[in-house]
Amino acid sequence: MTTLTTGPAQTMASKLIGALMHQRLLAFASLIVLLIVFSLASPNFMQTSNMIAILQATSVNGVLAIAATLVIITGGIDLSVGTMMTFCAVMAGVVLTKAGLPLPLGVVAAIGAGAFCGLCSGTFVAKLKIPPFIATLGMMLILKGLSLVISGTRPIYFNDTPGFDLISRGSLIGEVLPFLPIPNGVLILFIVAGIASYILSRTVLGRYCFALGSNEEAVRLSGVNTDRWKIAIYALSGAIVGIGGLLIASRLNSAQPALGLGYELEAIAAVVIGGTSLSGGRGTIIGTLIGALIMAVLTNGLRVLSVAQEWQTVVTGAIIILAVYADMMRRRKSN
Amino acid sequence: MTKLVDMTGIEKRFPGVHALKNVQFDLHSGEVHALMGENGAGKSTLMKILSGVYTRDGGTVAIDGFDNPPDSPRAAQDMGIGIIHQELSLMNDLTAAQNVFIGREPRRSFGRLDESALNAQTAEIFASMNLDMDPRAHAGDQTIARQQLIEIAKALSYKPRVLIMDEPTAALNDVEIAELFEVIRRLKADGVGIIYISHKMDEIKRIADRVTVMRDGAWIDTLDAAQTPLAKIIELMVGREVKEEPPIIPDTSGAEIALEVRGLRRGREIHDVSFSVKKGEILGFAGLMGAGRTEVARIIFGADRRDGGDILVHGQACNIRSPYDAVGAGIGYLSEDRKHFGLALDMSVRANIAMAAMGKFTSKTGVLNEAAMKQTADGFIEQLGIRTPSDTQDVGLLSGGNQQKVVIAKWLLRDCDILIFDEPTRGIDVGAKSEIYRLLEDLAAQGRAIIVISSELPEVMRLSHRIAVMCEGRLTGILPGGADTAQEQIMELATRREAAPVGE
Numbered sequence: 001m002t003t004l005t006t007g008p009a010q011t012m013a014s015k016l017i018g019a020l021m022h023q024r025l026l027a028f029a030s031l032i033v034l035l036i037v038f039s040l041a042s043p044n045f046m047q048t049s050n051m052i053a054i055l056q057a058t059s060v061n062g063v064l065a066i067a068a069t070l071v072i073i074t075g076g077i078d079l080s081v082g083t084m085m086t087f088c089a090v091m092a093g094v095v096l097t098k099a100g101l102p103l104p105l106g107v108v109a110a111i112g113a114g115a116f117c118g119l120c121s122g123t124f125v126a127k128l129k130i131p132p133f134i135a136t137l138g139m140m141l142i143l144k145g146l147s148l149v150i151s152g153t154r155p156i157y158f159n160d161t162p163g164f165d166l167i168s169r170g171s172l173i174g175e176v177l178p179f180l181p182i183p184n185g186v187l188i189l190f191i192v193a194g195i196a197s198y199i200l201s202r203t204v205l206g207r208y209c210f211a212l213g214s215n216e217e218a219v220r221l222s223g224v225n226t227d228r229w230k231i232a233i234y235a236l237s238g239a240i241v242g243i244g245g246l247l248i249a250s251r252l253n254s255a256q257p258a259l260g261l262g263y264e265l266e267a268i269a270a271v272v273i274g275g276t277s278l279s280g281g282r283g284t285i286i287g288t289l290i291g292a293l294i295m296a297v298l299t300n301g302l303r304v305l306s307v308a309q310e311w312q313t314v315v316t317g318a319i320i321i322l323a324v325y326a327d328m329m330r331r332r333k334s335n
Numbered sequence: 336m337t338k339l340v341d342m343t344g345i346e347k348r349f350p351g352v353h354a355l356k357n358v359q360f361d362l363h364s365g366e367v368h369a370l371m372g373e374n375g376a377g378k379s380t381l382m383k384i385l386s387g388v389y390t391r392d393g394g395t396v397a398i399d400g401f402d403n404p405p406d407s408p409r410a411a412q413d414m415g416i417g418i419i420h421q422e423l424s425l426m427n428d429l430t431a432a433q434n435v436f437i438g439r440e441p442r443r444s445f446g447r448l449d450e451s452a453l454n455a456q457t458a459e460i461f462a463s464m465n466l467d468m469d470p471r472a473h474a475g476d477q478t479i480a481r482q483q484l485i486e487i488a489k490a491l492s493y494k495p496r497v498l499i500m501d502e503p504t505a506a507l508n509d510v511e512i513a514e515l516f517e518v519i520r521r522l523k524a525d526g527v528g529i530i531y532i533s534h535k536m537d538e539i540k541r542i543a544d545r546v547t548v549m550r551d552g553a554w555i556d557t558l559d560a561a562q563t564p565l566a567k568i569i570e571l572m573v574g575r576e577v578k579e580e581p582p583i584i585p586d587t588s589g590a591e592i593a594l595e596v597r598g599l600r601r602g603r604e605i606h607d608v609s610f611s612v613k614k615g616e617i618l619g620f621a622g623l624m625g626a627g628r629t630e631v632a633r634i635i636f637g638a639d640r641r642d643g644g645d646i647l648v649h650g651q652a653c654n655i656r657s658p659y660d661a662v663g664a665g666i667g668y669l670s671e672d673r674k675h676f677g678l679a680l681d682m683s684v685r686a687n688i689a690m691a692a693m694g695k696f697t698s699k700t701g702v703l704n705e706a707a708m709k710q711t712a713d714g715f716i717e718q719l720g721i722r723t724p725s726d727t728q729d730v731g732l733l734s735g736g737n738q739q740k741v742v743i744a745k746w747l748l749r750d751c752d753i754l755i756f757d758e759p760t761r762g763i764d765v766g767a768k769s770e771i772y773r774l775l776e777d778l779a780a781q782g783r784a785i786i787v788i789s790s791e792l793p794e795v796m797r798l799s800h801r802i803a804v805m806c807e808g809r810l811t812g813i814l815p816g817g818a819d820t821a822q823e824q825i826m827e828l829a830t831r832r833e834a835a836p837v838g839e
Contacts, residue, residue, distance in 0.1 A: 203701045204693050211690065214679035221638055221676050222691035222745065223662025281681050 026326055027274055027290045034294060038301035045304050052182060054293070054300045059168070059185035060085075060248045062292040064263055065270035066196050067240035069288045070233055072271055073200070075213040075280025076125060076132035078234075080117070080139035081241050082263030087143040088114045088245025089255035093156030096164065103161055110249075111242035117143060118238020122231035144261065151257040158253050168250035185247050189289075192243055197285040199236070209233055213280025269316070270295055273323040294319070337400040339364050339497055339528040340385065340416075346393030347380055352734065354380045358394070358554045360547055362497060362528040367519060369531045369543035369560065372572055377552040378532050382499050385530075386418040387411035398497075417495030419486050419503055427475025432457035434474050435489045460488045464518050478807075479506040479625030487515070491522075498522065499530045504538060505790070506624040508830050516542055534791070536565050550574050584800045584817050585780070587613045592650065593784035594666070594753045596635060599644035604630045608644070608810045610803055612753070612784040617775065619799025619816065620788040622829045627808040628788045629671060632755045636668040637661040648753065662691060667751030669742050671758035671788070673735075677742045680731030684723050685712040687730050687741050691749040715744035719774065736767025743774060754778065755786040760794060772798060792822050804828035 039046040064081045071078040091113040096106035124135035158164040174181035200206035208229040211219045220226045249255045274291030276283025302312045340362040347355035355377050362368050370378050383389045387405035396404035398414055405411035425434050432454045441452040457470035466484055474485055483506050504512045543560040548571040555571050595611040605627050612618045620628045633639045635646055637655040646653050648664045655661045670676035678687050689696055689708050696704045712726040719740045723733055730741055760768045779785050789795045795802055799816040804825055811828040814820045
């Protein structure tokens with residue numbers, strides 16, 4: 001009897017898995033599975049407040065991961081997003097707290113600082129032909145050092161800038177729909193995702209982003225000024241990191257100069273879980289968003305189940321390897 | 336006597352291509368069996384099955400009488416099947432000896448390498464080939480011809496019983512070819528079976544015992560080499576009586592010079608190359624592998640930097656420093672290696688066609704006009720007869736001929752009036768070839784200046800209005816096209832080496 005029942009069930013399951021893989025919904029399906037498993041395991045998990053906490057936890061990593069996605073699609077890598085985020089936050093602190101300038105200038109400072117850092121990384125990669133791994137590793141250390149130097153190794157608080165904390169913690173949606181107090185940080189994440197997605201799919205910049213990752217030499221031999229486009233992509237990525245810097249500073253209501261290291265790896269993990277290929281040429285923003293959500297859900301869910309912090313890290317690592325393996329299998333099948 | 340190799344009913348399919356159809360091939364001990372056929376006839380595919388690179392979809396591969404097809408290159412090596420590839424696969428930064436014994440380095444205790452044994456054994460193989468080369472010399476420092484000889488030494492080091500040679504003489508001069516044939520005769524005497532692939536007809540007469548002809552993936556005939564006239568072999572290869580159709584050469588005497596190159600130099604690769612192409616003219620570039628034709632093209636296109644020389648476009652000196660500059664001056668380059676340098680394989684036909692002219696489809700804010708792009712792509716698909724299910728198909732899934740048409744569409748869209756085609760029909764089957772030829776002739780008739788680089792002499796002779804010949808980085812002569820020039824004249828120029836070569 002057992003053979004009779006498991007037989008069709010198995011084929012059904014394998015068909016379903018096949019269909020999911022085929023439709024590139026693997027990451028999304030994993031996210032749903034995780035949500036179901038955790039809500040079955042703990043009644044506290046599916047609370048609105050907990051869901052919002054998960055989204056809030058996703059916002060900074062999500063924005064950084066979107067920035068990293070752009071660079072990774074070109075076939076590059078950016079190890080500096082973490083410390084660049086901190087650098088941008090510190091720059092906002094310098095403008096707002098130390099110079100006492102109005103809020104919009106602080107926003108411009110953070111985003112501008114990010115774009116400039118990206119411009120530098122892009123120039124190192126494109127013009128000086130330094131491999132992205134090395135160029136951004138150098139940038140990572142430079143920015144970490146500069147953040148400490150500029151802030152005098154002490155946090156810069158934004159207590160004198162009213163409204164700064166609202167950038168991340170306020171809720172425009174909550175004012176309109178009181179039952180849905182989604183914080184602005186999350187709103188910003190989704191807006192950034194929408195814009196990045198539009199740029200990738202609808203603009204020349206996006207098209208060259210994929211083309212560079214797919215076959216840079218062919219693009220160059222098509223007479224395209226590949227250096228210029230590459231620098232532009234790194235700069236755009238940097239500007240998005242600047243937004244990430246604002247989000248974290250707003251959430252902590254301070255720029256913490258020692259923070260940042262390790263964020264780049266979390267961002268890259270989200271990108272990879274989301275199905276973007278580290279060898280370039282393939283990737284989506286929605287995938288990255290889901291990747292970031294998976295990481296946040298995992299951390300949150302394991303905490304709700306009171307799994308020790310140490311083990312949460314182990315599980316995250318295993319998930320990354322599993323995600324990439326599944327992606328490779330899917331790609332091998334489709335070939 | 337048992338046959339060393341006996342392949343029967345071999346079938347192989349690739350996506351969209353039936354590469355081998357019921358092919359048979361056998362090899363005796365101590366014979367040289369030539370495998371002939373045009374590019375795309377399936378010779379290399381058949382040999383890749385024998386050497387374990389591909390697995391067959393049908394048929395039997397009997398080695399020493401047992402059906403036992405090698406399932407990996409390693410397995411083939413263990414069975415004594417050696418192959419010398421057409422493309423060089425040496426590691427340039429290793430020495431000759433390290434290349435020969437890669438993966439089987441002689442060792443001392445604790446895994447330490449035994450360099451002296453390595454060099455001694457390599458020297459022995461070189462001596463047996465009558466080759467004067469230091470085993471400790473770096474492979475990358477050798478000329479292409481000598482690199483080819485290192486490859487041959489590597490294959491010999493396995494002491495193979497079956498040796499597959501895929502165009503081993505493509506880069507060799509007469510003396511080197513004679514030495515190679517001496518090696519082949521010695522191997523024959525030792526009972527080694529040799530499968531010899533070459534496009535040079537005279538070599539078949541000199542070295543082969545039997546000839547098998549393939550065409551369009553099918554076995555055509557196996558003949559005795561001594562008793563079959565060459566014309567018969569060629570006829571079987573082409574599938575029809577061979578009629579030399581020389582090109583109709585238009586009168587371009589009054590035409591404006593589109594591109595002129597004076598004294599082009601680059602390192603040790605290119606020495607003092609000067610020539611010009613007129614509007615409406617097809618200038619062919621002939622020469623052996625490594626003669627520097629591709630290098631010249633890449634320098635003109637700005638893909639590689641030049642050390643000296645001037646490039647004049649429509650009479651105006653042009654400071655071309657990058658492909659971006661070249662395209663700006665109206666020069667397009669279609670690389671010999673479409674997959675690496677011509678196309679983004681994961682991207683659609685539409686995106687690839689638009690690649691060099693993205694500006695035409697972009698609004699001021701940088702937003703792409705997909706509808707216009709689709710319309711243009713569909714237009715080219717229609718005009719050039721690109722066989723693809725739709726313009727959103729990944730280019731990587733198209734056949735070689737259709738990929739080449741996509742590259743051509745890319746440059747037509749960019750409106751370049753000087754087009755350099757590097758091996759325009761490499762990897763393209765016979766039918767699609769003539770389509771590409773017609774396309775090139777149409778482009779010239781429209782007043783574009785065309786440069787065609789090709790390693791296939793018949794192709795150069797079929798297309799060119801004038802033929803430039805290179806040897807070892809120098810332009811050794813420019814011949815008139817059409818019936819006035821014989822293949823021998825081109826070969827003479829292609830092998831005319833520098834009077835007194837330094838060293839070597």
